[in-house]
Amino acid sequence: MSSPKLKRRGIFITLEGIDGTGKSTQFRQLVKHLKRLGYRVRATREPGGTRVGEQVRAILLASRTQRLAPLAELALMYAARAQHLEEVVRPALARGEVVVSDRFNDASFAYQGSGRKLGVATVRAFDRVVCGETQPDLTIVLDLNPRVSLERAQGRERRRNSAHGRFEAEGLAFHARVRNGYLAIARQEPRRVKVVRSDRPVAEVQAEIRRLVGQFLAGRRQ
Numbered sequence: 001m002s003s004p005k006l007k008r009r010g011i012f013i014t015l016e017g018i019d020g021t022g023k024s025t026q027f028r029q030l031v032k033h034l035k036r037l038g039y040r041v042r043a044t045r046e047p048g049g050t051r052v053g054e055q056v057r058a059i060l061l062a063s064r065t066q067r068l069a070p071l072a073e074l075a076l077m078y079a080a081r082a083q084h085l086e087e088v089v090r091p092a093l094a095r096g097e098v099v100v101s102d103r104f105n106d107a108s109f110a111y112q113g114s115g116r117k118l119g120v121a122t123v124r125a126f127d128r129v130v131c132g133e134t135q136p137d138l139t140i141v142l143d144l145n146p147r148v149s150l151e152r153a154q155g156r157e158r159r160r161n162s163a164h165g166r167f168e169a170e171g172l173a174f175h176a177r178v179r180n181g182y183l184a185i186a187r188q189e190p191r192r193v194k195v196v197r198s199d200r201p202v203a204e205v206q207a208e209i210r211r212l213v214g215q216f217l218a219g220r221r222q
């Protein structure tokens, strides 16, 4: 039996937003919180999360200085996602776990669809084939002005002494398009996608995320 047929019983939560909005910070705290509440949680991230995903990530980073065709970038993202779904997401959902992913498919709509201007229809074509019915149940989009988020991301990279990632090298206009891409998704799917402003202290942002996740989980238990 191929994995897309696995029956889903779990819950799929994703965290999204442009670089430096605080996804990874909030993600770690949310995962801890859900575990403390007694949920079986599978914490994961894109485009890593699997060995193949890490290799794809290496290709994306290596091609930073060369021009990677936007469609090649999109196809690589969905290649990593196919592996991630098969190895991590679908098996965990089938076991009834709460899967929490630091980025997932909305990132492709925002980054490749809006940022790289490939458009929704092209991304959706990949998404239908690769993700199919395995879509996030709840998505938190952390929203912040790219001017601020990029500064945060740069500070983080300086502290880690690492080079900037592929998209961090892109300008403000690119990140503004990505941000608008996320906000457009949230407008189109207000039930699934919740926008949380992240221009405030970490604890405040976390409190709102916990409230939204708690509300969602309460609805699912009924």
Ligand SMILES: Nc1ncnc2c1ncn2[C@@H]1O[C@H](COP(=O)(O)OP(=O)(O)O)[C@@H](O)[C@H]1O
Binding pocket: 017, 018, 019, 020, 021, 022, 023, 024, 025, 026, 152, 153, 155, 156, 198, 199, 200, 201, 202, 205
């Ligand atoms: N609410 C916040 N206010 C100020 N700085 C923050 C906040 N949330 C995260 N940061 C800092 O901003 C940087 C980027 O956060 P991170 O969680 O790595 O973002 P992302 O995963 O979205 O790129 C980190 O140095 C982090 O400590």
Ligand SMILES: [Mg+2]
Binding pocket: 023, 024, 025, 102
């Ligand atoms: Mg991160």
